[in-house]
Amino acid sequence: MKNIFTPFENVSKNTRLMIILVWVLALFGVWFASSMGDRHLFPSPQQVLQGFIELYNEGLVVHIGSSLLLCFSAIIIAILISLTFSYLSTVPVIQPVAKALSKLRYLPLTGITFYLAILISDARTMQIWVLVVFMSTYLTTSLLSMVNSIPQEEFDHARSLGCNRWEVLWEVVVKGRIDYVIDVIRQNLAIVWMMLVTVESILVAAGGLGFLIKNSDKFMNHGRIIALQIVILAVGLSIDFVLNYLRKSFFRYSKI
Amino acid sequence: MNYSSENTLLYVENLSVAYGDKTIIKDINLVEKDVIRTGEVTGQVIAVVGRSGTGKSTFFKALTGLVKPTSGKVLIADTTTENAQNDAKEVHEGDIGFVDQKYTLFRNKTVYEALLFALRNKEMPKEAKHEQIVTYLKDWGLEKAKDQYPCELSGGQRQRTAIIEQIFSSGHYMVLDEPFSGLDVGNIEDVKNAFKLITKSHEYNTIIYSTHDIELAVELADSIYVIGYPEIDGKKMTYGSIVKHFDMKEIGLAWKEFGLGHLDIVKQIKNIMLQS
Numbered sequence: 001m002k003n004i005f006t007p008f009e010n011v012s013k014n015t016r017l018m019i020i021l022v023w024v025l026a027l028f029g030v031w032f033a034s035s036m037g038d039r040h041l042f043p044s045p046q047q048v049l050q051g052f053i054e055l056y057n058e059g060l061v062v063h064i065g066s067s068l069l070l071c072f073s074a075i076i077i078a079i080l081i082s083l084t085f086s087y088l089s090t091v092p093v094i095q096p097v098a099k100a101l102s103k104l105r106y107l108p109l110t111g112i113t114f115y116l117a118i119l120i121s122d123a124r125t126m127q128i129w130v131l132v133v134f135m136s137t138y139l140t141t142s143l144l145s146m147v148n149s150i151p152q153e154e155f156d157h158a159r160s161l162g163c164n165r166w167e168v169l170w171e172v173v174v175k176g177r178i179d180y181v182i183d184v185i186r187q188n189l190a191i192v193w194m195m196l197v198t199v200e201s202i203l204v205a206a207g208g209l210g211f212l213i214k215n216s217d218k219f220m221n222h223g224r225i226i227a228l229q230i231v232i233l234a235v236g237l238s239i240d241f242v243l244n245y246l247r248k249s250f251f252r253y254s255k256i
Numbered sequence: 257m258n259y260s261s262e263n264t265l266l267y268v269e270n271l272s273v274a275y276g277d278k279t280i281i282k283d284i285n286l287v288e289k290d291v292i293r294t295g296e297v298t299g300q301v302i303a304v305v306g307r308s309g310t311g312k313s314t315f316f317k318a319l320t321g322l323v324k325p326t327s328g329k330v331l332i333a334d335t336t337t338e339n340a341q342n343d344a345k346e347v348h349e350g351d352i353g354f355v356d357q358k359y360t361l362f363r364n365k366t367v368y369e370a371l372l373f374a375l376r377n378k379e380m381p382k383e384a385k386h387e388q389i390v391t392y393l394k395d396w397g398l399e400k401a402k403d404q405y406p407c408e409l410s411g412g413q414r415q416r417t418a419i420i421e422q423i424f425s426s427g428h429y430m431v432l433d434e435p436f437s438g439l440d441v442g443n444i445e446d447v448k449n450a451f452k453l454i455t456k457s458h459e460y461n462t463i464i465y466s467t468h469d470i471e472l473a474v475e476l477a478d479s480i481y482v483i484g485y486p487e488i489d490g491k492k493m494t495y496g497s498i499v500k501h502f503d504m505k506e507i508g509l510a511w512k513e514f515g516l517g518h519l520d521i522v523k524q525i526k527n528i529m530l531q532s
Contacts, residue, residue, distance in 0.1 A: 157360040157361070161425045162377060179364075255407055
């Protein structure tokens, strides 16, 4: 028992499960305690459950589908742009452009949306491109770091086998690091998912989880807000789990 | 033991490499010829020894064409032509196999896939490639590791795969940067056997390796080069160069069991290394 309070101590699987269980119970305990009485900060579990039921009846599943579709459309375009620049960053003439794209992550989203609004009239397309612009900068940053961290020995190895420079790029960077790309997407997904809800709440036309939050927010419906937060967290964690599972299943050699 | 030296297989002239203002190696000259012994196929085993930081790895990279020399040249026999005795060519990437200290392999290719990739430019039917790979895997004790990725291989298996890859790809020359570092007794024996397999399979096969284990250098090599900081006009230089060459064939110690004569050479090399 004393061990669980000692730094760097290894504990058994059962003890670890027990610790998690205690924390979950503590969380529920705090939730119940803080939602009792007339004045309370959090909605009670009953209110949240009621929120779930209301959301389900209002088409929660359709809204989740809408958010996921937006997320995947944006992520596919963003990853194509980022991969192109990151892979080509090994070519001296492209390298400054790739680095500049990565630096654009410091640009405020408001400025970007302003110009996108001038160029794009359709709300859904606007949502996708706001996310694409935002995600591309972060994805490029992570992918550039991935390319830069490949040891010189791997390039030398390919060259010693008679690979020309484009073959080295293909074998070592493109084919040799596909699993890393999936992990980069997974790691950046949290930011994307967070942004997705914001983007949807700015442009409510196409629905989605962000739209639902904005709606609930307007009417101060705490039960619905917490219920939605739980849904968003659960969907985000599920995507994270699926991507990690895919990486491990398809790439046996991947030990990231 | 009777032997004769014939065609020049490796010719290095005034080789220098500098990174910016920093000269790493300078004025390296060496000539290695095909050693002929009657009744048996004898490849060449060349050892390069020297203290850390004297430029051995840089020398190897220049030798294999992975680093462009600042000056000088590296020539090898052009064994792709009919008249290999007289044809020489400047070395390019891929002409000389290179196995680094970490036995780097493609992380996303199994042993079989890696070997098949190494054979990709060879003009031979698919079945012949498969046969060749299977034969090597059997001879080198890698049959069970055929479908394993590098992260699933032991150090010895990785090393053997890296060596076979280079044999398939580059032909007769192979450079190994510290092939014995971090290996246990069993793995060291594996590498020694690998050397034998390579040198017994073709007259032109030439292994060039570096090691910090002077005993192993003296035991296995028939030519040993000591790299150190040369002294010119009483002043020690800051770049690496060959400070001594031991021709074990000439001395009469090559291809013999390790004995007192070898021990004497070990002492001499250690002294030279400490002084340079």
